[in-house]
Amino acid sequence: MSGQAQAKDDAPTAPRWKSGSNLERVLAEGHFAVTGELGPPKSMNTDLVRKKISQLKGFVDAANITDNQTGIVRLSSIGTGIILEQEGLEAVIQMTCRDRNRLAIQSDLMGANIHGIKNVLCLSGDHQSFGNHPGAKNVHDVDSMQLIRMVQEMRDLNKFQGGEEIKGGGPRMFIGTAASPFSSPIPMRPYRLAKKVAAGADFAQTQMVFDMDGFKEYMKKVVDLGLHEKIAILAGVGPLKSPPMARFLHEQIPGIIVPEENIKRIEDAGKGIDSDDKKALAEAYRAEGIKLCIEQIQEIREIEGVAGVHIMAILWEAAIEPIVKGAGLYPRPEPAPLDDDAAEDA
Amino acid sequence: MIVAEQKSLPDLKRMMKGKKKVLAVGCGTCVSVCFAGGQKETRGLAKALQTAAAVDGDELVVEEKTVQRQCVQEFIEPLADDLGEYDAVLSLGCGVGVQTMAERYPTTRVLPGLDTNFMGQPTEPGVWEERCVGCGNCVLEYTGGLCPITRCPKQLMNGPCGGAEDGMCEVDTSVPCIWTKIWNNSENLNLMDMLMEVQPPKDWSTSRGGGMRRTVVRDDLHQPFAIGKATTAEVEAAKAAEGSADDGVAATVAADPDASAREDAFLKDLGLA
Known part of the structure; x- marks a missing residue:
């Protein structure tokens, strides 16, 4: 990803960094990146946010802050992201097209950027029918592809989507996108990523990957298309907490395939434990889930074109530390500070 | 065609409350084809409302007439002479028909007997599906004649989200993901290159965002x-x-x-x- 930092030929005055975010610089220096996820509370409980921050800080290069995920109202992604920045954990704000039109999105991106937020993940957004306000009217003024292009043009062309100039420059965001290798239509998925690259995405985080053979096939096509040289691909992983949780992911979440052998492995971890001893069972399942996740990260690291992992430990932030340490990804790199670059540029 | 369905009996009874004589007006066009407000349905509903009122001990007469096209003023003109007799008109036209009645007869209370659902087509016996939201800015050129503005719950214009599995949409797993269908047919139509182009944000000013069109x-x-x-x-x-x-x-x-x-x-x- 070292090419990211180079100025384009046709834009000699382009700044060295797109955003200057930690994530951008970690990737530019060629490190295997690690991102995590932090779900804001369904309240204004900032103590809870700070607790989760303490579980992630130091173990990830940046943490996604979900944006009313599954259509449930939560503390805002940007509001929570500002706390992260204050606490020294870099935020990737998630931005959905479900809740905001192009006016609100552009306004919020500028608002986030002035508070130090430098990464954004551009999403369509989970449908509101899954959430706690199923009668809400969704927006979808722009789609995720158009959102990527809009953020890129705000940053690189200093212009609003409507065409007007953003005086003094647009928000400098490192632009992320989601990729779902196993959603329908599967043959289209690498091409969809290509389209997102064309729209201006800088990094992609995939849906949780358990089916390694399927993911290798996807990545082979991605590499054949040369996409890995244009976008940093972070493979999504996550620890399986229990057999029912593994089955839920496999059966209920589109785009997640948990092979039977994975589910069996978690099940087997509970063998020999008294079925009434729920605590011991849960501990055994969780330990095996973390172990499996570590092995999967190690396997993913060997796949050509993968630039990092995105660890989704849903409602289980405490799992991040053992996973990152177990996978040999700790301590996290500290890229050269921005100030030096400024001196270099001057 | 416009697809509608009758409001529930409790809703209709509530609207009839306090009225002694009501004219139910059916429509012989779209809502007749979808069995919601044609002559047969209007007759049936008039009888049902009268019976329901009788059971409740209310005095209510519901007479009925069906016009060929309730959405055009010439077709409802013949009703002018008799409307004075009624406390209200229960329109079994679509939302356009109800409003045509209300605008033509501003001193008559016009009530909606139907919920107007969408513009669509019959897809199998007894089933109608939406096909057009009337956005005023047709995209079917780019999508092989299948409309994602109507048929994708997120109105995506640049391909499917991650919520499709086995070709079905996660929002309603009985409904195909329209972007999967578009993609699967794109080779037949030689649309692949067009699908790879980033479609810019849509101009929604021709849609509902601009108010009545x-x-x-x-x-x-x-x-x-x-x-x-x-x-x-x-x-x-x-x-x-x-x-x-x-x-x-x-x-x-x-x-x-x-x-x-x-x-x-x-x-x-x-x-x-």
């Missing part, structure tokens, strides 16, 4: 006091003011007092006056 399809036929623009009473008054009761067209054109001033201004703008 109005189209002048035929400028040559458009008259300020044409049917649909003004009530018959207003047209009559305009005719009377011009003293020309038999020539509707001439009368209505002359009835617009600002027309010549507007034309002068228009010519001036063009530098012709």
